[in-house]
Amino acid sequence: MIRSFLFIFCSACGLSVFSQQADLRDNYLRAAFNYGFIMQQHNNIGQLVRGNIWGVEVNYVKPTSGNKSWHQRTHYPERGVGFSFFNLDNPQQLGNLYATYFFYDIPLKKKASPFRIYLRTCEGLALAPVHFNPITNHQNNVISSPINAYVNIKLYYRWDIGKRFRWEGGINFSHASNGRFEQPNLGLNLVTFNTGVVYKILPKEKTLLTKIDSITDIKSKNELLAWAGWGLNEVGMPMGRKYMAQTYSTTYYRNLSNTSKLGAGLDISYNAATYHQMQQDSMHLSSKIQNVQLGVKVAYAYTIGRFSLPVEMGCYVYTMDKSSGLIFHRIGMRYYFDNNVVAVITLKTQWAVANYFEFGVGYRFPLKPLIKT
Numbered sequence: 448m449i450r451s452f453l454f455i456f457c458s459a460c461g462l463s464v465f466s467q468q469a470d471l472r473d474n475y476l477r478a479a480f481n482y483g484f485i486m487q488q489h490n491n492i493g494q495l496v497r498g499n500i501w502g503v504e505v506n507y508v509k510p511t512s513g514n515k516s517w518h519q520r521t522h523y524p525e526r527g528v529g530f531s532f533f534n535l536d537n538p539q540q541l542g543n544l545y546a547t548y549f550f551y552d553i554p555l556k557k558k559a560s561p562f563r564i565y566l567r568t569c570e571g572l573a574l575a576p577v578h579f580n581p582i583t584n585h586q587n588n589v590i591s592s593p594i595n596a597y598v599n600i601k602l603y604y605r606w607d608i609g610k611r612f613r614w615e616g617g618i619n620f621s622h623a624s625n626g627r628f629e630q631p632n633l634g635l636n637l638v639t640f641n642t643g644v645v646y647k648i649l650p651k652e653k654t655l656l657t658k659i660d661s662i663t664d665i666k667s668k669n670e671l672l673a674w675a676g677w678g679l680n681e682v683g684m685p686m687g688r689k690y691m692a693q694t695y696s697t698t699y700y701r702n703l704s705n706t707s708k709l710g711a712g713l714d715i716s717y718n719a720a721t722y723h724q725m726q727q728d729s730m731h732l733s734s735k736i737q738n739v740q741l742g743v744k745v746a747y748a749y750t751i752g753r754f755s756l757p758v759e760m761g762c763y764v765y766t767m768d769k770s771s772g773l774i775f776h777r778i779g780m781r782y783y784f785d786n787n788v789v790a791v792i793t794l795k796t797q798w799a800v801a802n803y804f805e806f807g808v809g810y811r812f813p814l815k816p817l818i819k820t
Contacts, residue, residue, distance in 0.1 A: 551751050
């Protein structure tokens with residue numbers, strides 16, 4: 448009975464199973480509403496949470512058309528830019544959060560359907576006009592700078608209603624942090640339920656595709672990635688001195704497909720802020736070389752065209768600093784150029800504690816055997 452009702456209702460709305468492939472000139476507009484709460488990842492931020500939070504977002508969405516081979520491999524994802532506003536229900540200590548970002552919406556179901564699950568991943572910048580101040584806002588221990596990195600993940604369900612409208616609903620996780628560039632910096636984590644509508648601006652005539660660009664297809668089944676990254680840390684009291692942090696990393700990857708790769712590697716890092724913090728804590732090292740950290744890791748990366756989204760988990764096999772434990776993590780983004788040069792922006796953490804943002808450059812070494820095409 449329920450299935451019959453849904454079939455009749457969908458037919459009345461003019462609903463049909465559309466192709467995954469969009470036109471080159473298609474453009475979508477999205478408006479959505481968020482309602483949820485601030486996640487309390489530390490006990491000492493409870494005084495900042497006053498109640499539920501709400502927000503709105505607007506997005507410009509560009510669906511992929513199939514003119515590149517990676518569109519087809521990733522089931523025709525959508526990408527775009529957006530702006531979000533969050534009312535944090537504490538105007539004196541937290542104020543509002545404003546974020547601007549770019550995103551990819553990736554279908555988790557291969558088959559085209561009017562009912563479909565998507566995963567959105569996005570990165571950008573967040574503005575926090577109300578942040579830590581040692582005199583006027585000393586209780587804000589989550590955000591200490593006006594400009595912060597912004598990361599968002601959304602799992603949502605969409606329903607195509609006719610050719611021009613779509614409803615979406617799901618759960619949203621947002622994070623804003625400066626990566627310990629300034630302290631205090633526990634980070635702001637928002638969990639919200641999200642609902643919105645999409646309006647599709649469609650051309651009158653379809654564009655005929657005559658060529659498929661496959662330049663981003665992987666060239667080998669195995670590869671070695673070597674990169675170096677640098678960041679800044681603040682140590683001691685808020686508004687204190689900033690120190691350079693360095694990471695030198697190599698990872699062997701096995702390309703499971705053109706979209707997924709699995710690997711293992713080695714990290715060598717040196718954080719000058721850690722050295723000075725240990726000196727302040729009366730843990731004296733005989734030389735700065737003792738502050739070097741050596742770690743082994745496992746890695747996974749999801750590839751969307753030239754972009755790669757790495758997730759890594761590792762363990763220090765040598766470190767003098769054990770204040771945050773021996774386990775470290777890394778998330779972020781890499782961009783691969785035609786000549787195998789790689790631009791790197793990642794965040795290194797130890798569980799919920801941010802170490803620093805890494806801005807760097809690397810090189811990918813393709814290894815044989817070559818993949819047959």
